[in-house]
Amino acid sequence: MTLPSKEEFSEWFHELIQCAEIMDVRYPVKGLYVWFPFGFKLRQLVYAKLREIMDRDHSEVYFPALIPEQELGKEGEHIRGFEDEVYWITHGGLTPLDVKLALRPTSETAMYPMFKLWIRTHADLPLKVYQIVNTFRYETKHTRPLIRLREITSFKEAHTAHRNYEEAEEQVKKAVGYYKEFYDFLAIPYFIVRRPDWDKFPGAVYTIAFDTIMPDGRTLQIGTVHHLGDNFAKTFEIKYEAVDGNHYYVHQTCYGISERCIASLISIHGDDLGLVLPFEVAPIQIVVIPILYKGKEENVLELCEELVKKLGKFRVVLDKSEERPGAKYYKWELKGVPLRFEIGPREAEKREVVVSFRDERKKFSIAVEEINEGKIERWAEEMRKRLREKAIASMLQKLKFSRNLEEISDIVKSSVVMVHLCKDKSCGEEIEAKGGKLLGWIEEMPEFIEQSYEGSCVVCGRSGKLALTARSY
């Protein structure tokens, strides 16, 4: 099994997912995949970080996966946004159910009837909970592992309730901050974008999204934060008694990240040889490879064992298998092991190790004595920086700024297009007529963008702001 070049991104991704043992794509239902042990471990490590961040400001809960038809249908805009893709359970055994049950596509309508019971007075606010659950969408488009799924296995969804619009808006900002921290940790660059009104979350006042650019120039939405205002509160009658004795509707937010975070991790850092993983989330962080020559095995293996012992804090593999060193390199590069140590007879004699980083692949020697936990952690941090810089550079290659409406339909075929755009829907439609999808307006300027935030709308010439249009997943 050879991996296609990353130039052929779609094939590369599909093949890598399978051969690096992230997911098995051979499950006999379209849009459903199996997490291999290695992939699941990667998922656990990435989500441990997400949990750590969430736990600072939220409590973890679990709400049922089944939502009765009448609750799902309560919020008019919300149900219209989801009704085509909801899986319906109609039978238990051979018995038709009295009330049809939806498999949660997202959990607003499972949670908010309970929020009504949980929230009585201002003392119950703010309420901040999250859960990491499987959710379901009947996708009719082309499905892809980790990207477009019928069972999203790892949806982290947070839901909060507040006393008023402003406090909910504060939470939106905090949530954006949490997601920045998470993606910075993964060394994944992103745009923070305010979706056009006509493309916001069904039932929301507005939606802020995290978009990244995939190697083929298409954007991937990897996180969203929604201000719900009191829309759902009115539908589900979620009120609290304020200090003044009056009852008011709460204002809510919700925000989510799915296993698309893993899709972006794999796609953005990976290369022609396979996975490239930041040290902290790599299921195997260090591989030690003994180079064995007959009669000289003992010293080599001894030094290898000594090194492994010294690095007990990390996830280390000592590969003593029968394979040739080249085959071992190939295997562990495919799996994205960030750090490789080789020890042959010469190294054993000099008490040295040959070190190689997965992302750089140049080799250098270092005395065993110099290797310690602090050193490894510094290397890890440097690696994360390199990964991020490289990711930004290749993202910028796929990003073009345009002042000319006419050229957009051409550029958007291979790149994300940045323009100045006003908020008029008609100008947005004009942009979308050029072939891309209007992601929206940049909400927070990333440090790697040099264009000025404000400028004349590329369509009508009135005052506009930086916006992105692109082919998107």
Place this chain on the structure above:
Amino acid sequence: MTLPSKEEFSEWFHELIQCAEIMDVRYPVKGLYVWFPFGFKLRQLVYAKLREIMDRDHSEVYFPALIPEQELGKEGEHIRGFEDEVYWITHGGLTPLDVKLALRPTSETAMYPMFKLWIRTHADLPLKVYQIVNTFRYETKHTRPLIRLREITSFKEAHTAHRNYEEAEEQVKKAVGYYKEFYDFLAIPYFIVRRPDWDKFPGAVYTIAFDTIMPDGRTLQIGTVHHLGDNFAKTFEIKYEAVDGNHYYVHQTCYGISERCIASLISIHGDDLGLVLPFEVAPIQIVVIPILYKGKEENVLELCEELVKKLGKFRVVLDKSEERPGAKYYKWELKGVPLRFEIGPREAEKREVVVSFRDERKKFSIAVEEINEGKIERWAEEMRKRLREKAIASMLQKLKFSRNLEEISDIVKSSVVMVHLCKDKSCGEEIEAKGGKLLGWIEEMPEFIEQSYEGSCVVCGRSGKLALTARSY
């Protein structure tokens, strides 16, 4: 909200689950419940132990929740065992699905088509995986939180494949050992019972179950281990190439534990005041309560803070709220906090603390200087022993040995009945005609049972072995 006496077990359990904030029972669909933050934390702590045990010998994976009709139906006995309680998804949006999808009731039929692909040669064996997932059963009987659910939110299911029957049997024994370790950790006594042939897992060669006795004298199955032989291997064509070059069917096992482990934990250790939790799994392990008198707050609070700092390793709450001490005791006893420290002005002066254990509730004083991590851990271990002894004692009160077939129908109304029984189905049926359910034959003698393992069958007088019959959940 006052808790009913534990004597009224069913009401006590239902009320405690709600008021100790384990689960919210008010979700608007029968048999579905919401994990509160506190309950979810308890779940996480209990399942962390289960994961720790499983991770020693298995890899964690995740298989889809949706199983196509044709796979679910492949193994004849298996599908007959589940067909009445499978939830069927028939529609995606308004579109009828080409192939009906079952919501997994358990994952044999999701996993084994993939095992066929994963297993090629003897080198791929043994294969040992597990997952912790939500599974679904259309229960028509009376549902109860944590016990009889339509969505089992926390099903830990392990699945293994081996070269032959004997190696699979070895794994069955190991699995029984893992479950013993888990329940010993929770201080929950159990019987290890071999189910009658007519009550084994659909598709299994035999089933070993863990049963415990609930406070109302009914038994609760809290874990099962199944030897599947090559039944599923033949259905799903799971073969491997042996060293001799021939192809053989694998032999399989599977074993599971659900959130019934939490039901037993709550029911067996709890008392009239609420939860009683072993130290290691208590979401809050220690509560420090300052007894404040006007003008003397400072010294008291200082010593409290000092104590909290000293115990930073544990999950400690310093309850500085406005409530009266009595109300605080009540609240934290309800939540099962194992260890309570009180500090008033007198204690602050003498640098002492008043200690009270949740299970014993007698108070004693100790110098602050004497409290350290090691001390706390010893107390925790002593508490676990006390909990286990108390649980065994009350379990034995609900267990009666009988040599007289005629009295069983009476005894079984309030107790679990232990008898000597042969393996004849007709004798088993005779026993069940007395009102209980035959749980099966004791597989491993617990140290707290004094009856001899062998004896004359209570029905026919031929040679029999210790068996249990009971009303069961």
